[in-house]
Amino acid sequence: MGATLRDVAREARVSTATVSRVINGRGNVTHETRARILGVVERLRYVPDSVARSLSTGLTHTIGVLLPDLHGEFFSEIIRGIDQAARRRGLHLLLSGIHGSAAEAALAIRALKGRVDGLLIMSPYADSAFLADHSADDTPAVLMNSPVRGNSHSSFCLDNRGGARAMVRHLAGVGHRRIAFIAGPRDNFDATERLAGYCEAMAELGPDLKELVLHGDFSEESGYRAAQRILALDERTDAVFAANDMMALGCLHAFNEARVSVPGDVALAGFDDIPMARFVSPPLSTVRVPMAELGARALDGIAAAASAPAATPNFTEIVATELVVRASCGAGLRDPGGESDARRGQRAPVV
Amino acid sequence: MGATLRDVAREARVSTATVSRVINGRGNVTHETRARILGVVERLRYVPDSVARSLSTGLTHTIGVLLPDLHGEFFSEIIRGIDQAARRRGLHLLLSGIHGSAAEAALAIRALKGRVDGLLIMSPYADSAFLADHSADDTPAVLMNSPVRGNSHSSFCLDNRGGARAMVRHLAGVGHRRIAFIAGPRDNFDATERLAGYCEAMAELGPDLKELVLHGDFSEESGYRAAQRILALDERTDAVFAANDMMALGCLHAFNEARVSVPGDVALAGFDDIPMARFVSPPLSTVRVPMAELGARALDGIAAAASAPAATPNFTEIVATELVVRASCGAGLRDPGGESDARRGQRAPVV
DNA sequence: ACTAGCGATGTAACCGGTTGCCTGATCGTT
DNA sequence: AACGATCAGGCAACCGGTTACATCGCTAGT
Numbered sequence: 001m002g003a004t005l006r007d008v009a010r011e012a013r014v015s016t017a018t019v020s021r022v023i024n025g026r027g028n029v030t031h032e033t034r035a036r037i038l039g040v041v042e043r044l045r046y047v048p049d050s051v052a053r054s055l056s057t058g059l060t061h062t063i064g065v066l067l068p069d070l071h072g073e074f075f076s077e078i079i080r081g082i083d084q085a086a087r088r089r090g091l092h093l094l095l096s097g098i099h100g101s102a103a104e105a106a107l108a109i110r111a112l113k114g115r116v117d118g119l120l121i122m123s124p125y126a127d128s129a130f131l132a133d134h135s136a137d138d139t140p141a142v143l144m145n146s147p148v149r150g151n152s153h154s155s156f157c158l159d160n161r162g163g164a165r166a167m168v169r170h171l172a173g174v175g176h177r178r179i180a181f182i183a184g185p186r187d188n189f190d191a192t193e194r195l196a197g198y199c200e201a202m203a204e205l206g207p208d209l210k211e212l213v214l215h216g217d218f219s220e221e222s223g224y225r226a227a228q229r230i231l232a233l234d235e236r237t238d239a240v241f242a243a244n245d246m247m248a249l250g251c252l253h254a255f256n257e258a259r260v261s262v263p264g265d266v267a268l269a270g271f272d273d274i275p276m277a278r279f280v281s282p283p284l285s286t287v288r289v290p291m292a293e294l295g296a297r298a299l300d301g302i303a304a305a306a307s308a309p310a311a312t313p314n315f316t317e318i319v320a321t322e323l324v325v326r327a328s329c330g331a332g333l334r335d336p337g338g339e340s341d342a343r344r345g346q347r348a349p350v351v
Numbered sequence: 352m353g354a355t356l357r358d359v360a361r362e363a364r365v366s367t368a369t370v371s372r373v374i375n376g377r378g379n380v381t382h383e384t385r386a387r388i389l390g391v392v393e394r395l396r397y398v399p400d401s402v403a404r405s406l407s408t409g410l411t412h413t414i415g416v417l418l419p420d421l422h423g424e425f426f427s428e429i430i431r432g433i434d435q436a437a438r439r440r441g442l443h444l445l446l447s448g449i450h451g452s453a454a455e456a457a458l459a460i461r462a463l464k465g466r467v468d469g470l471l472i473m474s475p476y477a478d479s480a481f482l483a484d485h486s487a488d489d490t491p492a493v494l495m496n497s498p499v500r501g502n503s504h505s506s507f508c509l510d511n512r513g514g515a516r517a518m519v520r521h522l523a524g525v526g527h528r529r530i531a532f533i534a535g536p537r538d539n540f541d542a543t544e545r546l547a548g549y550c551e552a553m554a555e556l557g558p559d560l561k562e563l564v565l566h567g568d569f570s571e572e573s574g575y576r577a578a579q580r581i582l583a584l585d586e587r588t589d590a591v592f593a594a595n596d597m598m599a600l601g602c603l604h605a606f607n608e609a610r611v612s613v614p615g616d617v618a619l620a621g622f623d624d625i626p627m628a629r630f631v632s633p634p635l636s637t638v639r640v641p642m643a644e645l646g647a648r649a650l651d652g653i654a655a656a657a658s659a660p661a662a663t664p665n666f667t668e669i670v671a672t673e674l675v676v677r678a679s680c681g682a683g684l685r686d687p688g689g690e691s692d693a694r695r696g697q698r699a700p701v702v
Numbered sequence: 703a704c705t706a707g708c709g710a711t712g713t714a715a716c717c718g719g720t721t722g723c724c725t726g727a728t729c730g731t732t
Numbered sequence: 733a734a735c736g737a738t739c740a741g742g743c744a745a746c747c748g749g750t751t752a753c754a755t756c757g758c759t760a761g762t
Contacts, residue, residue, distance in 0.1 A: 002464070002489060005719055015742045020720060028740060049465035051405045052718035055747050060402065062445070062466075076427030083421050083448045092462070094413070095446045097434045111443070113353070114400035114748085115413075138353060249630065276627045279600065355748055366712045371750060379710060403748035407717050465718085 003044035012040045023048060054114075062092040063302055064116035066108060068123050069097060072246075073274045074291060078144070081295030082120065089303050091117075098123055113139070118306035120298055122146060124187055140305040144298045147189050154305065154314045156298040160190050160271075163287035163321030164197025167241055167269055169205065170285075170323060174331045176238035176267055178210040182226045182251070184218045184243040191218070194243045194271060212237065216247045223250025231258055237266060239329065245270035245277050245286055252280060252328075263330030273324050282327035294319045354395035363391045374399060405465075413443040414653055415467035417459060419474050421448045423597075424625045425642060429495070432646030433471065440654050442468075449474055464490070469657035471649055473497060475538055491656040495649045498540050505656065505665045507649040511541050511622075514638035514672030515548025516555075518592055518620055521636075521674060523556050525682045527589035527618055531563040533577045533602070535594040542569070545594045545622060563588065567598045574601025582609055588617060590680065596621035596628050596637055603631060603679075614681030624675050636680035639673040 005023075009016045014033060021029050022037045029037075040046070054060045065082060067075055079095070086093050094116055098105040105123055112119065119141035143155035171179050181198045184191025195213065202211050214229060216222035223242055227250065230237050242248035248270030255262050262268045262282055270277060273288035297319060325331050356374075360367045365384060372380050373388045380388075391397070405411045416433060418426055430446070437444050445467055449456045453476035463470065470492035494506035522530050532549045535542025546564065553562050565580060567573030574593055578601065581588050593599035599621030606613050613619045613633055621628060624639035648670060676682050 004717095016719075017721075017743080018741055021741085024720085026721095030740065033740080047461050047464045049406075049718055050462065051402055051411065051465040052747095053465075053720080054402045055400075055406050055718080055749090056720045058747075071431060072427065073424070076421065076423065076430070079427070079430070079446075080421040080448075083446070087448065087450075092466075093446045095430070095434070095444045097431075097438065099438075110398050111401065113398045114402040115443075276630055279627055279631050281632050356750095357748075367749075368713080368751075369711060372711090375750085377751095381710065384710080400748055403717095404750080405717095406719090406748080407750045409717075 002049075003046040005046070005048070007044060008037065008040050008046050011044065012037045060092075060115060060117050061090065062094050062116045063299065063306070064094045064096065064109075064112040064119045066096050066098050066105065066119065066121045066123060069099065074272065077291035078122075078295040081292030081297075082299045084292070085296040085299035085303075089299075091299075091303060118142070118302040120144065120302050124189060140302065142298055142302045142305060144294060145189055152314065154301055155316045156294055156301060157316065157318055158190065158193075158289050158294060159318045159321050160193035160289075161197035161200070162318075163271065163289070163323070164194040164241075164243075165201040165204075166321075166323045167271070167285075167287050168198055168201035170325065170331070171239045171241060171267060171269065171329060172201075172205050172209060174267075174329065176330075177208060178212065178236065178238045180212040180214065180230055180237045180240045182214050182216045182223060182240065182242040182247050184216060184247075186215070188218070191243055198241065210235075216243070216250075218244050218246060220246045220250040220253075223247025224254045225250075227251035227254035228258075231255075231260065239267035239269065241269045241271075243271055245272045245274045245284060248284055248286070248328075249276065249280060252284070263328055267330040268328045273322075277324075278326065280328075285326045285329035285331070286324050288322040288324045290319060290322070353400075354397040356397070356399070359388065359391050359395060359397050362395065363388045411443075411466060411468050412441065413445050413467045414650065414657070415445045415447065415463040415470045417447050417449050417456065417470065417472045417474060419449055425623060425640075428642035429473075429646040432643030432648075433650045435643070436647040436650035436654075440650075442650075442654060452476075469493070469653040471495065471653050475540060491653065493649055493653045493656060495645060496540055503665065505652055506667045507645055507652060508667065508669055509541065509544075509640050509645060510669050510672050511544035511640075512548035512551070513669075514622065514640070514674070515545040515592075515594075516552040517672075517674045518622070518636075518638050519549055519552035520556065521676065521682070522590045522592060522618060522620060522680060523552075523560060525618075525680065527681075528559060529561040529563065529587065529589045531565065531581055531588045531591045533565050533567045533574060533591065533593040533598050535567060535569045535598075537566070539569070542594055549592065561586075567594070567601075569595050569597060571597045571601040571604075574598030575605045576601075578602035578605035579609075582606075582611065590618035590620065592620045592622075594622055596623045596625045596635060599635055599637070599679075600627065600631060603635070614679055618681040619679045624673075628675075629677065631679075633678035636677045636682070637675050639675045641670060641673070645670045 005016050005019050009019045012019065014037065018029060018033065019037055022034050063086060067078070069075060083093060094112065096108050098108050109119065116139065119139055121141055122144040123146060141153055143153055145157050146155060168179060179202065181195065183195045202209050214226040216226050223246065226247065227240065230240060231254070240251055242251055248268055251268055252262060255266065260266060268284065270284050270286040273286045277284040277286050297317065356367050356370050360370045363370065365388065369380060369384065370388055373385050414437060418429065420426060434444060445463065447459050449459050456474055456476050460470065467490065470490055472492055473495040474497060492504055494504055496508050497506060519530060530553065532546065534546045537543070553560050565577040567577050574597065577598065578591065581591060582605065591602055593602055599619055602619055603613060606617065611617060619635065621635050621637040624637045628635040628637050648668065
């Protein structure tokens with residue numbers, strides 16, 4: 001067991017209050033006394049116990065982060081953004097993956113009671129009603145990319161809908177008419193928003209556009225199978241827009257296998273801009289989602305709410321997405337190797 | 352503020368001790384009393400405060416995880432493995448990225464004092480001496496992929512050296528003689544081990560093999576530049592073995608730009624098996640490092656040490672790597688599209 | 703009838719800090 | 733010389749649980 005505050009106080013022949021003041025830099029201590037105490041602290045290798053401190057101050061300097069899954073780029077980028085923002089503010093992160101049911105999510109939330117100053121939640125189950133039921137009223141929470149009903153909580157959302165609309169407009173703009181969409185899981189918030197964006201844009205762009213929606217589950221394999229179904233159709237499809245990049249890559253595999261040229265025979269686009277997107281051939285047109293930024297903004301939001309619970313009004317903030325045009329959508333960039341275009345991506349080698 | 356144990360006790364007209372017994376399922380409580388207490392718990396929406404509980408039991412059920420960086424697949428896989436294992440044991444994860452100096456790492460460690468039951472550390476600075484200085488003696492720690500001196504701590508390491516040796520042997524086995532190595536950062540443990548494996552294998556395989564070591568920093572860009580340096584040499588190079596996949600991808604870009612065919616003119620291999628490796632063209636031969644498994648094993652290790660500090664002897668465990676042969680190393684698989692070979696990778700689409 | 707033994711519950715100390723309030727000393731003022 | 737202001741520092745309650753030990757009532761054993 002390490003030394004405690006009382007040990008230090010005894011050794012330095014002062015009261016615990018004085019030691020505490022020195023540790024926390026609150027004034028009103030003589031130079032001399034302070035030096036003596038610091039000497040003892042050093043000698044005893046005293047390190048304050050965070051848990052005890054949290055108990056008496058009610059502050060943990062920790063934010064609980066609940067994510068539905070920890071798989072892949074998508075989440076690692078969010079975590080990275082959150083971590084950076086947390087570091088800037090001197091906050092710790094308590095990470096929890098909630099894989100299963102709403103019940104598991106609820107359990108995770110209670111287990112965090114007292115341990116965190118605020119909650120950052122991304123989960124299909126986490127709408128406001130759910131939180132009201134399971135989260136303590138005294139722990140502020142903000143939602144990321146989750147369905148928000150009512151405004152009892154702040155939330156940060158990607159502009160999935162706008163991004164999908166932009167991509168559809170772009171595809172239509174370069175002449176594609178029959179644009180198929182491979183949707184994601186039905187119960188996934190991002191997926192339904194992207195689908196909605198596709199539908200909106202198709203409707204808006206007029207009746208000569210031909211809608212076609214297939215269902216996938218965000219996995220590469222489901223994209224592969226969807227592409228096969230598309231190839232089996234009688235009618236020709238001009239373009240395939242997958243609700244995420246992994247499914248687009250699955251499509252690409254299927255098209256390659258079937259000797260269908262991309263973008264020659266069919267245009268292809270994804271969503272997310274995972275790092276792989278610019279490395280495949282042809283480089284994949286996609287919609288970039290700034291996950292790290294989303295994470296960082298959300299952390300800033302919850303940090304503000306945690307430090308001034310009452311003063312922070314609830315709001316919903318939309319984080320913009322960005323259309324990334326590469327060769328796969330056939331937008332006049334017929335460079336098959338995609339070399340020149342790859343340089344357009346971030347982190348391209350500097351010559 | 353939520354209800355406290357004392358509130359519940361008062362409402363149920365029992366002592367706090369009895370409520371505590373009911374909450375923790377320790378017997379010796381009448382059915383009747385238990386029911387009454389649970390009723391009040393429900394009504395008051397009482398949730399025990401984890402911090403208070405930690406303070407009095409000395410147990411936090413939390414493991415602190417310190418990683419040098421949160422960037423990329425590599426770390427997200429580790430985190431995923433750790434999270435899975437932690438979930439199985441009902442442990443929480445306190446995540447911290449230590450970007451900067453050893454001083455920052457030390458600070459992070461102290462800040463965790465009392466908050467965690469154990470530490471899982473991956474850091475270039477974290478050798479045993481460092482830990483002895485900065486970590487409390489009462490907090491067990493295990494190291495991942497870090498230099499271990501002495502045996503005051505357990506550690507889990509990737510078999511970087513063996514993996515590099517295997518790749519060199521493979522490259523030599525398919526006929527390459529002049530095998531260049533692009534090393535990683537000099538102060539990085541993985542990097543130096545991989546370099547050592549390369550050197551060992553080259554030495555072992557005889558004097559007709561031609562060594563060439565260039566230095567990179569694990570970034571794609573540094574790989575790109577290293578490839579340019581290689582191309583500028585007078586002597587021809589048969590194969591390039593990069594110490595990680597990102598640098599190998601940088602090489603690939605450079606070779607493509609210079610119209611140097613891979614694997615026709617030069618073979619290429621990487622290390623890590625990031626998901627992208629099987630998607631590039633040609634698919635990249637590499638050494639797979641089971642990061643999730645490493646994370647899971649390490650978590651199991653620290654969990655054991657945390658629950659029975661004395662009973663757990665220190666040990667070093669080596670986690671095996673796996674040679675993944677694809678088209679880029681020119682091992683007789685001349686399929687340029689790499690279609691057939693891509694299927695060899697995990698998660699290939701099921702037809 | 704007496705008591706050892708047991709099960710249900712209460713009492714209060716404790717975990718390790720923080721902090722409001724109080725004391726006593728020093729110093730400046732008039 | 734008396735008095736209020738200012739400051740260093742101590743006292744003790746408090747945060748919200750846990751748990752060793754004490755207590756009390758009841759039953760079974762002799």
